[in-house]
Amino acid sequence: xxxxxxxxxxxxxxxxxxxxxxxxxxxxxxxxxxxxxxxxxxxxxxxxxxxxxxxxxxxxxxxxxxxxxxxxxxxxxxxxxxxxxxxxxxxxxxxxxxxxxxxxxxxxxxxxxxxxxxxxxxxxxxxxxxxxxxxxxxxxxxxxxxxxxxxxxxxxxxxxxxxxxxxxxxxxxxxxxxxxxxxxxxxxxxxxxxxxxxxxxxxxxxxxxxxx
Amino acid sequence: xxxxxxxxxxxxxxxxxxxxxxxxxxxxxxxxxxxxxxxxxxxxxxxxxxxxxxxxxxxxxxxxxxxxxxxxxxxxxxxxxxxxxxxxxxxxxxxxxxxxxxxxxxxxxxxxxxxxxxxxxxxxxxxxxxxxxxxxxxxxxxxxxxxxxxxxxxxxxxxxxxxxxxxxxxxxxxxxxxxxxxxxxxxxxxxxxxxxxxxxxxxxxxxxxxxxxxxxxxxxxxxxxxxxxxxxxxxxxxxxxxxxxxxxxxxxxxxxxxxxxxxxxxxxxxxxx
Numbered sequence: 001x002x003x004x005x006x007x008x009x010x011x012x013x014x015x016x017x018x019x020x021x022x023x024x025x026x027x028x029x030x031x032x033x034x035x036x037x038x039x040x041x042x043x044x045x046x047x048x049x050x051x052x053x054x055x056x057x058x059x060x061x062x063x064x065x066x067x068x069x070x071x072x073x074x075x076x077x078x079x080x081x082x083x084x085x086x087x088x089x090x091x092x093x094x095x096x097x098x099x100x101x102x103x104x105x106x107x108x109x110x111x112x113x114x115x116x117x118x119x120x121x122x123x124x125x126x127x128x129x130x131x132x133x134x135x136x137x138x139x140x141x142x143x144x145x146x147x148x149x150x151x152x153x154x155x156x157x158x159x160x161x162x163x164x165x166x167x168x169x170x171x172x173x174x175x176x177x178x179x180x181x182x183x184x185x186x187x188x189x190x191x192x193x194x195x196x197x198x199x200x201x202x203x204x205x206x207x208x209x210x211x212x
Numbered sequence: 213x214x215x216x217x218x219x220x221x222x223x224x225x226x227x228x229x230x231x232x233x234x235x236x237x238x239x240x241x242x243x244x245x246x247x248x249x250x251x252x253x254x255x256x257x258x259x260x261x262x263x264x265x266x267x268x269x270x271x272x273x274x275x276x277x278x279x280x281x282x283x284x285x286x287x288x289x290x291x292x293x294x295x296x297x298x299x300x301x302x303x304x305x306x307x308x309x310x311x312x313x314x315x316x317x318x319x320x321x322x323x324x325x326x327x328x329x330x331x332x333x334x335x336x337x338x339x340x341x342x343x344x345x346x347x348x349x350x351x352x353x354x355x356x357x358x359x360x361x362x363x364x365x366x367x368x369x370x371x372x373x374x375x376x377x378x379x380x381x382x383x384x385x386x387x388x389x390x391x392x393x394x395x396x397x398x399x400x401x402x403x404x405x406x407x408x409x410x411x412x413x414x415x416x417x418x419x420x421x422x423x424x425x426x427x428x429x430x431x432x433x434x435x436x437x438x439x440x441x442x443x444x445x446x447x448x449x450x451x452x453x454x455x456x457x458x459x460x461x462x463x464x465x466x467x468x469x470x471x472x473x474x475x476x477x478x479x480x481x482x483x484x485x
Binding site: 020054057058059060061075077078080081083085087088092093094095096097101105106108109110111112113114117153157 | 222223224225227228229231232235236239240310311312314315316317318319320321322474477478480482483
């Protein structure tokens with residue numbers, strides 16, 4: 001795999017431990033991911049896959065250890081700019097707005113300019129073939145449809161690292177194909193996914209097994 | 213450990229948050245209409261109270277020409293105060309409960325942008341409601357606006373919103389940290405408005421309560437707004453006091469919000485389904 005500029009991994013996780021109360025969910029995890037590399041986190045329910053992803057996005061702080069994205073502390077503005085995430089997609093949208101309004105909102109947080117955000121949303125909608133989905137209010141969409149909009153959101157701003165939680169869980173074959181094709185078109189972007197599905201693991205060059 | 217640096221928000225990001233909130237607000241058309249009508253009903257109720265006791269008050273109404281004029285400003289300014297203070301805390305709680313806060317935090321957005329952006333909708337909606345109530349008072353109930361200093365009116369409106377948004381952002385910080393706080397903040401704001409001259413002059417209060425009322429930032433809001441609306445002058449000192457409060461309290465509130473965000477990430481409380 002091609003290393004990131006300056007041999008710096010795009011994702012560096014060192015000694016990550018995350019507890020909730022007395023319960024240790026992730027213990028002393030080390031993980032380095034280089035540009036273009038795809039890593040699958042595998043493990044049963046409760047093994048800490050989503051917790052690791054949340055620590056990478058900065059939504060959770062590590063109890064111990066550190067997570068850096070593009071050399072920046074996870075959760076910092078610079079780290080968030082380098083990262084595109086799709087986690088718990090059925091709960092992370094403004095459901096009374098359309099898919100297009102949601103995407104435009106998140107795009108504008110990255111771009112600042114509305115015109116730039118609009119152009120990028122149009123391009124992504126066309127690339128992922130979700131024109132019919134984004135015109136609907138999201139409270140009328142199925143889980144699979146929401147997942148496709150969630151994936152589109154992760155692609156906004158051309159990030160260097162994608163963090164995807166069970167990205168194909170509710171997708172039909174066509175949508176799965178479009179998702180992997182979109183990732184193939186971004187060979188320099190690193191991908192970390194949490195998954196139970198052997199098909200998803202096959203698309204990744206490396207996997208990390210987690211125990212409950 | 214992340215450090216806090218207060219920086220100016222990118223206008224595009226703050227505007228995006230405000231636009232999103234307006235879109236969501238407009239999707240609740242019934243609630244939107246209800247909000248407006250509750251205020252209109254308040255105006256009507258206070259008009260008839262004023263008519264009932266016309267000329268009977270012995271308390272000084274300051275610069276308001278009648279009790280109705282006095283109370284109308286109380287209603288209008290309270291709308292701004294409640295929207296920009298309690299409304300912001302409620303919005304953060306809603307984001308926590310729906311799970312959108314976590315998605316928001318994963319974006320490259322500054323705490324300042326989030327705090328300022330969250331205040332946009334309350335400011336826009338409450339300004340609109342104030343305009344409607346004042347207009348209603350003038351057209352339907354004979355409110356005299358011939359002396360109004362419209363520049364002072366606008367300056368006071370902006371300063372009241374800015375000053376009170378400090379309380380709103382601080383409330384949002386408390387909500388982030390302990391998942392509750394809007395109710396307590398609502399009570400505190402209600403008490404503040406009550407003792408600082410929203411619906412009756414502070415001079416009718418017991419001395420000790422009047423002294424407290426005179427120190428409240430809301431007192432400068434009511435007095436200054438009435439001066440701009442009914443006298444056309446004399447609002448400048450109140451405006452300066454609100455400006456001083458804003459300059460001190462807004463950065464402090466944003467710092468609190470930033471620390472609360474850090475705590476929520478540490479405790480895993482950004483999302484509380």
